[in-house]
Amino acid sequence: MSSHEKSANNLRKQAWEQEENWLGLAIAGAVIIAVVGGFLVWWIMSVASAADRLQRVQTVSPLGLLAVAAITFFTVVWRGLISARQANTSLQQLDGLTKQIALAEETSLATLLQKGAELLADENSAKRSAGIATLEAVAIAGSDKFTDPARKLLIDFVRANGSEAHGGRLIKQAISGINAGFAKERTFIDDRLYFEMNDEIAMRHDEYETNWRIVEGIFTVSYIGGNMDEQRIIRDNIGDANFSHVRFGECIFDNFYAMSFNKCRFGGCTFGRIRTSELDGLDVSDCNFSGASIVFDQGMPDLRKGKNFFLSGTPPVAVGNTGPTVKWNEVLLEFAEIGTIDDIA
Numbered sequence: 001m002s003s004h005e006k007s008a009n010n011l012r013k014q015a016w017e018q019e020e021n022w023l024g025l026a027i028a029g030a031v032i033i034a035v036v037g038g039f040l041v042w043w044i045m046s047v048a049s050a051a052d053r054l055q056r057v058q059t060v061s062p063l064g065l066l067a068v069a070a071i072t073f074f075t076v077v078w079r080g081l082i083s084a085r086q087a088n089t090s091l092q093q094l095d096g097l098t099k100q101i102a103l104a105e106e107t108s109l110a111t112l113l114q115k116g117a118e119l120l121a122d123e124n125s126a127k128r129s130a131g132i133a134t135l136e137a138v139a140i141a142g143s144d145k146f147t148d149p150a151r152k153l154l155i156d157f158v159r160a161n162g163s164e165a166h167g168g169r170l171i172k173q174a175i176s177g178i179n180a181g182f183a184k185e186r187t188f189i190d191d192r193l194y195f196e197m198n199d200e201i202a203m204r205h206d207e208y209e210t211n212w213r214i215v216e217g218i219f220t221v222s223y224i225g226g227n228m229d230e231q232r233i234i235r236d237n238i239g240d241a242n243f244s245h246v247r248f249g250e251c252i253f254d255n256f257y258a259m260s261f262n263k264c265r266f267g268g269c270t271f272g273r274i275r276t277s278e279l280d281g282l283d284v285s286d287c288n289f290s291g292a293s294i295v296f297d298q299g300m301p302d303l304r305k306g307k308n309f310f311l312s313g314t315p316p317v318a319v320g321n322t323g324p325t326v327k328w329n330e331v332l333l334e335f336a337e338i339g340t341i342d343d344i345a
Contacts, residue, residue, distance in 0.1 A: 030071055109146045112138050117153055125170060132157070132173045139181030148189065151181040151217070155191055158215065164198045165226075167211040175213045179237075182217025188239055190219050197225030212246065214238065235259065276300050289332055290314040296321040302331045309333040 112134050119131025138150035154174045162171040182188075193215055202208050210226025216237040227247045235255040244262040248269055256274040265283045273293040280298065285306040291314045294300065310316055312335065315328045328334070 105141075106143070106145065109138055109141055109143050113146050113150055113153075116150065120153060120157055128170055129173060132170065132177055136177030136180055139177060140184040142184060147181060147185055148187075151178055151189055152191070154178045154181070155189060155193065155215075155218065159193055163195055164201070165208070165210045166195070166213045167209060172213060175215055178218075179214075179216045182237065185217075188217050188219055192220040192222075193218055194222045195224065195226075196222075199225070279303065284308055288338070289316045292316045293319050295319045296323070296326075299323070300326055300331050304331065304333050307333060309335045311338065312336050 116131045116134035116138060119127045119134060122128055122131070132154065135150045135154050138146050139154070141147065154177050157174050158171060158178065162168070162174070166172065166175065195210070195212060197210050198208075210228075212223050212226055212228040212231075214228075214231050214233055214237075215221055216234075219239040220242075221238060221240070222242040223244070223246050225245045227249060228243075228251060229249040230251065231248075232252045233241075233254065235253075235257060238259075242260040242262075243264050244260075246261075246264045248264060248266045250268040251266070252270045252272070253274070254272040256271060256278050261282075263283075266285070266287055268286045268288075269284070270288045270290075271292045273295065275295045275297050276299065277297050279294075280301050283306075284303060285308065287303075287306070287308045288310070289303075289308060290311040292310075294316045296318060297320070310328060310332050315334075316332070318326050
């Protein structure tokens, strides 16, 4: 038997699944009941005695009810098969429509990816901005095929144009697009970005600032020199992060663990979780440790010289401290509120 014949046999319905068979049974049953019913009426009325007629009625009544029930059953099954066929047809149409929509979306994303890449390569800044916005839209669309290529195009743009500073509008927009793509997919791109302050430009231009921004979802990111201000640094969102000679201003660190900091300075920053060994020798000033989880893997250093503080009522939390209970106001300044000049005695 050929594969075509096997397929035809698989598609052929069983006799009990065919609507026409049940409709034929219902019609045939109705005709038979009409004929038999006529004969029974004659049979009942053929006797003169009322008692005999009542007895014959009681005899044939169960048969009549059974016949009516059988026809009703045939009809219900017939209608059920029709409903099932209509439902299957609707599902098939819906499935076909879904595939058409998915194909149309895929085609649209491919077109957007190509258009975004073309706009990004243009020299006109307005067109570049439109290209970045287009690629970000593709990056957050949730497509397994086009999300990573869109993110990689944005990464390449940042690598080519933001290696020495992130203050430019287009660089900020591109990094925002990269981070949005990561926030949607939560997958890391196997790539490396390297940012370094240009010392020659810094010597010639006093207004030069790197204004580094955190790039999320990359396996390795390195920042050398310069400044990073008002950035929220979430450890789970960055891969191998390396910072050297970077000045951090008013940044928020959710977890200081497993990041490399070489001769960095921290001013006005906030810490969520940090180890005492990481605090030892760290250049911190005016930093807020209110409610911070400080993990004790060695003694707690005195940070009051750098005017580091916590707010009264929300002291840090000692984690894993097996030594004497730490008195926070002996290692940090205690302020009633931010901006208070004198610490609480």
